Amino acid sequence: MSRSAELIGLIVLAFALWYFAFQVELWNFWARLSLAAATLATSALMLLSDRAKLFQVRGRDLVIGVASALVLYGVFWVGRQLAVTILPFASEQIGAVYAQKEQLDPVWIGLLLFFLVGPSEEIFWRGFVQRRLSERFSPLGALLTTTALYALVHIWTLNLILILAAFVVGLFWGWLYQHERNVIPVMLSHALWDVVIFVLWPLM
Helix, strand or coil: CCHHHHHHHHHHHHHHHHHHHHHCCCCCHHHHHHHHHHHHHHHHHHHCCCHHHHHCCCCCHHHHHHHHHHHHHHHHHHHHHHHHHHCCCHHHHHHHHHHHHHHCCHHHHHHHHHHHHHHHHHHHHHHHHHHHHCCCCCHHHHHHHHHHHHHHHHHHHCCHHHHHHHHHHHHHHHHHHHHHCCHHHHHHHHHHHHHHHHHHCCCC
16 A cells, blocks of 8 residues: 555545544443544554654753743633634533533543553654655645545544634644654644643633
């Protein structure tokens, strides 16, 4: 199978798995999301012959990961204030995102987001998709295409606010990966941001 076919195949799989996570009433939502994210990450790693290059830990990764997560949280705090002022449906849709918290204890949600969902998404979207697209397009083209796909895969949520949020974070983490050429700080940023915005300081 060619590298292009592998990429297209896993992108199609991503759309199917996100449909499963958000639209199929089976088990618990957090179990479905965790399974979907882990499947994508595992599939991507199996196709990467030089996967070790993605996980080269550097001294600055912790600082970059934590700082970028806090900056992104600040962006969303401001964005939330603007959204509820400008968009009449924003409050309802933001509330719908947080309604999923009722399905599982917050401690378990935080653990799944930090150790599984966040890192798995970055391995797939930045470590595999954006990396593969960079072989065919310019760095900017790879960044924008990956960001668009990451936002579109959230169409199954039927939540415009969440789709817009996915575009913003996808652009942010895509730029961070492109700048650092290392998935470690991006994984940490995503994992920490997930926990902060969903568990510690929700924007409700």
